[in-house]
Amino acid sequence: MSRALATSDPSQGSRPVLQALPADLDPTRLPAHVAVIMDGNGRWARRRNLPRVMGHREGVEALKRTLRLCSDWGIGALTAYAFSTENWSRPGEEVSFLMALFERVLARELEGLEREQVRIRFFGDLQQLPTGLQELIASAEARTANNVGIHFNVCTNYGGRRELVRAARRLADQVARGELDPAAIDEAAFAAELHTAGESDPDLLIRTSGEQRISNFLLWQLAYAELHVTDVLWPDFDAQSLTLALQDYQGRQRRFGGVDPVSP
Ligand code: FPP
DSSP states (O other): OOTTTTOOOGGGOBBBBOOOOOOOOOOOGGGGGGEEEOOOHHHHHHHOOOHHHHHHHHHHHHHOOOOOOOHTTOOOEEEEEEETTGGGOOOHHHHHHHHHHHHHHHHHHHHHHHTTTOOOEESSSSGGGGHHHHHHHHHHHHHHHHOOSSSEEEEEEEEEHHHHHHHHHHHHHHHTTTTGGGGGHHHHHHHHTTTTTTTOOSSSSOOTTTTOOOOOSTTTTTTTOOOEEEESOGGGGHHHHHHHHHHHHOOOOOOOOSSSSSSO
8 A cells, every 4th residue: 555554764765664563462363364344434424524425535544554554463364344235225425435435545555555565355246346446456456466465355345145145156057067066065165166265264353333243244254253343433443443352352262163172
């Protein structure tokens, strides 16, 4: 991201200054993959008597901040819910603003993402997006495909149920063509047909603005994620909010359906 991931230190030319991991976080027990439901942009704006779209604009800054922190702190992947399949039902003006915002931000930040070795991918039904945005997405994905830094996944026109149906249909097509034995369909085969194929499942889901819902986000992939809900509105999400989420995560016993190793 331009001026984004790399916070320039004038004494060091354009070399990025990494933000140190807070001392109270254990660097060996960080989540490898964090997912975020960025909620509360509208309320953030309303509280300031601003139009809702100003909340989305500020939300972009929070997303850039979070990506930079995750990258600096050694988190391998960040997946953000930017636009759901249900969000088309918002007022036309807001939808148009969001589409234009995605396009503008992507065009502006692509060079910085490349420089910072971010690998960006978009998950969702992309054919329904404006053509200009689709083209930018294709170019951003291609230009960053071989980057070795954080995986940044943006869910755009994404719906968990739609993704599951799409996966089922793709497997059914393979069966119909005689390329796949139905008995060979296992969890790995199913996961390979999801948008997230090749990505590890999120270890931690953060939802801002206090709502305690999954909202059709990553229904398969969140099976064993730890959930952190905060009242902070997305545009206000900062290093302290992320630290609290990670502390919460590090305090959890993850059992994946098994038993606590110290229980009888
Ligand atoms: C939810 O808040 C937020 C959204 C539906 C949009 C999120 C999008 C961004 C933060 C921009 C991301 C940009 C890029 C380039 C990926 P809300 O509007 O539902 O807030 P409310 O619940 O307070 O009304």
